[in-house]
Amino acid sequence: MRIHRLVVIVLVGAMLVPACGRTQAAQDAADQVALRRLFGLPRGAELLSYDGYPSQVGFGQREGLSLSAEYRLANEDVGEFLRSAVEAGWQPLPMPVGLSELIPFHDLSVPWDAADGLHKCQTAGDDVLYARRTTSCLEATAFHDVILGVFDAASQRVWVTVRSAY
Secondary structure, rough: OOOHHHHHHHHHHHHHHHHHHOOHHHHHHHHHHHHHHHHHHOOOOOOEEEEEEEOOOOOOOOOOOOEEEEEEEEHHHHHHHHHOOOOOOOOOOOOOOHHHHOOOOOOOOOOOOOOEEEEEEEEEEHHHHHHOOOEOOOOOOOEEEEEEEEEEEEEEEEEEOOOOOO
């Protein structure tokens, strides 16, 4: 019995060691890759700012995930982005009246008043960064997370944010 318990402890410990070894820089880099994929951003999009929470990696689920970033698109990247944006769920600006009231998360880092460009607002329900299926915010009956982006055509900037309540 004692050997069995020791084997279990060693196996559990071996599974947890990789999570301990992941640095915050590696977590941020992985999250930034996920944001680029989720919003269909071109490889050349320049990251201007990034904020990720939780600020520390740990074990298990990242409760209260909150990621925000701002990118600038180069002239040559705007066309590529626009071609893929419709397929990625982006809609023309301005955002629908009342959209911000539907979303239960506050202080989202996007320009709500942008008038010329595109926006994307979706919810996944779970596993927001890697969701296989999303629903438009306007069609959602519940918000456990949000995937929100704004592309301002005049400045060629893209603001994106992902939040979860789980």
